[in-house]
Amino acid sequence: MRKALIAAALVAVAVTIFVLGRSGGEPVRVTTTGTHYGVTVVIDKTAERDFTVEILLNSGDADAVTFSAVMPTMGHAMPEVTARKPGPGRFLAQGDLFSMTGVWQLSIRVTGRAGEETLGASALISG
Amino acid sequence: MIRALCLVLGLSAVLLPAGAGPAAAHNVVVGADLRIAQTFAGAELTLVIKGTEQVPGPLRIGVETYQAAGELPIALELRSVADGRTVTGRLTAGPGDRYTRLRVETTGPHELTLRAGGEVAVVPFRVLVDRGSMWELLIYGGLFAAGVVLVGGLLTGALSRPGRAALLVAGAAAGVTVAAMVVILEPRLPTGPPDGAAPTATDQQQAGRPYVQGRVTTLPERPAAGEEFTLRIDLLDGSTGSPVDDLTAHHEALAHVVVTSEDGRYFRHVHSLRTAPGRLEIRLRADRAGRYRAYTEFEREDSGGQLVSADFTVGGEAASPGTAEVRSGAAVTRPAVPVAGRAATIEVRPTGAVRPWLGMAGHLIVRSADGEFFGHVHEMSPAGRVSAQGLRFTYAFPTAGRYLAWAQYATSGGIVTVPFTVEVTGESAR
Numbered sequence: 263m264r265k266a267l268i269a270a271a272l273v274a275v276a277v278t279i280f281v282l283g284r285s286g287g288e289p290v291r292v293t294t295t296g297t298h299y300g301v302t303v304v305i306d307k308t309a310e311r312d313f314t315v316e317i318l319l320n321s322g323d324a325d326a327v328t329f330s331a332v333m334p335t336m337g338h339a340m341p342e343v344t345a346r347k348p349g350p351g352r353f354l355a356q357g358d359l360f361s362m363t364g365v366w367q368l369s370i371r372v373t374g375r376a377g378e379e380t381l382g383a384s385a386l387i388s389g
Numbered sequence: 390m391i392r393a394l395c396l397v398l399g400l401s402a403v404l405l406p407a408g409a410g411p412a413a414a415h416n417v418v419v420g421a422d423l424r425i426a427q428t429f430a431g432a433e434l435t436l437v438i439k440g441t442e443q444v445p446g447p448l449r450i451g452v453e454t455y456q457a458a459g460e461l462p463i464a465l466e467l468r469s470v471a472d473g474r475t476v477t478g479r480l481t482a483g484p485g486d487r488y489t490r491l492r493v494e495t496t497g498p499h500e501l502t503l504r505a506g507g508e509v510a511v512v513p514f515r516v517l518v519d520r521g522s523m524w525e526l527l528i529y530g531g532l533f534a535a536g537v538v539l540v541g542g543l544l545t546g547a548l549s550r551p552g553r554a555a556l557l558v559a560g561a562a563a564g565v566t567v568a569a570m571v572v573i574l575e576p577r578l579p580t581g582p583p584d585g586a587a588p589t590a591t592d593q594q595q596a597g598r599p600y601v602q603g604r605v606t607t608l609p610e611r612p613a614a615g616e617e618f619t620l621r622i623d624l625l626d627g628s629t630g631s632p633v634d635d636l637t638a639h640h641e642a643l644a645h646v647v648v649t650s651e652d653g654r655y656f657r658h659v660h661s662l663r664t665a666p667g668r669l670e671i672r673l674r675a676d677r678a679g680r681y682r683a684y685t686e687f688e689r690e691d692s693g694g695q696l697v698s699a700d701f702t703v704g705g706e707a708a709s710p711g712t713a714e715v716r717s718g719a720a721v722t723r724p725a726v727p728v729a730g731r732a733a734t735i736e737v738r739p740t741g742a743v744r745p746w747l748g749m750a751g752h753l754i755v756r757s758a759d760g761e762f763f764g765h766v767h768e769m770s771p772a773g774r775v776s777a778q779g780l781r782f783t784y785a786f787p788t789a790g791r792y793l794a795w796a797q798y799a800t801s802g803g804i805v806t807v808p809f810t811v812e813v814t815g816e817s818a819r
Contacts, residue, residue, distance in 0.1 A: 293471050293472065294470055294471065294498075295469070295470060295471065295472055295473030296473070300472070300473050321473065332626070332629045332631050334598055334599075334626070334635055334689075334690070335590075335596065335597075335598055335691065336628075337598070337599035337626065337627070337628025337629055338628075338629070339628070339629035339630070339631065363590065364590040365587070365588050365589060365590050367631075369631075382634075382666070383470075384587050384588055385588060386588035386589070386590060
């Protein structure tokens with residue numbers, strides 16, 4: 263009986279560690295599509311107040327992408343960052359892009375042959 | 390046994406996502422239809438998007454007409470913001486309620502574009518589908534396990550092994566207990582967000598959102614009397630300067646726009662169209678030159694109501710100042726001369742059977758004579774039961790003076806507006 267209780271407790275601890283471990287570390291993925299362009303945004307926290315935002319083009323032909331974020335609940339706005347283009351259809355923004363955890367409203371301004379379009383999406387940034 | 394039960398419930402609490410459901414704004418879910426009033430091509434309509442139980446599946450979209458302007462064909466375009474998939478349809482607004490179905494392939498953010506009479510509105514919303522509660526799994530799992538173990542216990546007892554039989558029966562009792570506990574506690578237990586819900590932070594208190602700055606302009610810049618013009622309201626976040634695009638349906642509208650002339654002879658209570666993020670527009674026609682004031686009431690998500698007001702000028706030949714049309718006996722004020730700061734009751738006898746409009750039986754708009762003060766009061770009768778005295782509004786006028794007032798209600802014949810004035814004294818009668 264005692265062994266069974268110890269085993270149950272160990273399973274509970276393992277599950278808790280697994281759940282807690284998953285909740286903080288996974289990159290956030292969100293997809294948004296406008297009239298001319300469609301993108302998937304992958305947000306990864308690399309260090310304290312340091313993030314990598316990868317913008318993958320799903321549709322449209324984009325030359326340049328800028329990224330910015332505001333947190334509506336707190337009234338915070340972060341500076342707009344011009345994403346570099348490491349490869350076709352792939353853009354990368356890095357730096358202090360989110361000042362705190364919570365829900366952020368993302369603005370992805372895409373410029374290309376079809377003109378300029380700003381795509382929006384919400385993302386939960388956790389600690 | 391109690392310890393084991395605590396362990397099961399505690400473990401479940403860890404495994405399930407904690408708490409907060411999705412924000413209520415613009416969510417379309419079974420049992421919570423989205424209703425948004427729109428003034429489209431002169432008609433006063435309420436757009437209704439009904440919740441769906443299954444995605445992919447059909448989404449019922451309809452319009453309820455409160456003030457008809459003949460048959461009004463509306464082109465619909467439903468677009469998934471996530472993947473851009475678009476479906477189109479048509480609907481004709483007219484007397485009664487009209488519905489159509491458009492198929493949605495995914496949950497999550499969508500935009501419904503409506504085009505009618507040269508006007509366009511884009512309504513953002515989210516399609517949500519309940520995932521089904523994990524607590525139900527625990528209930529049915531507990532009962533199933535109890536059934537199996539109970540049968541095992543009976544069989545073991547029949548085979549003359551009382552020790553094992555007792556253990557199995559105890560297991561059955563545990564299963565039944567877990568199921569019964571969850572049944573009792575389920576209304577209070579946290580549930581996971583439905584499919585398609587907006588991300589929410591569980592570790593932050595909702596403390597409202599910043600105030601909104603409104604920029605009100607007209608197109609053309611100086612409209613002429615008698616000619617149609619567009620009133621444009623750009624809403625900007627006071628803290629970030631970004632367009633405010635998180636308006637929630639506030640009394641069944643993204644925004645209630647009331648436009649009055651200085652003298653109060655002109656009155657419109659309309660429901661602007663969202664034409665772009667943070668931008669609301671409404672077409673109007675003012676019959677006389679002069680100064681007008683537009684009051685825009687709205688509510689941001691997770692916040693209270695806000696009011697933005699601004700003046701604009703209609704050009705043309707100046708008309709002589711007039712006074713608001715007063716219909717004798719249309720409204721009864723109790724006391725006859727209200728005292729500033731004290732609640733007064735205004736009774737309005739409707740001319741027909743009242744139909745709920747904007748979620749209420751009636752609306753009372755009040756404005757101070759100089760236009761600086763504005764109030765929007767609701768009739769408080771239970772739904773569909775207007776008292777013998779008619780529509781009753783209770784309101785405390787803040788200061789002494791003359792107020793212009795318009796009571797509004799809907800009948801099957803359209804929206805009725807009853808204008809009147811109220812004189813408020815600063816002292817109570819002795």
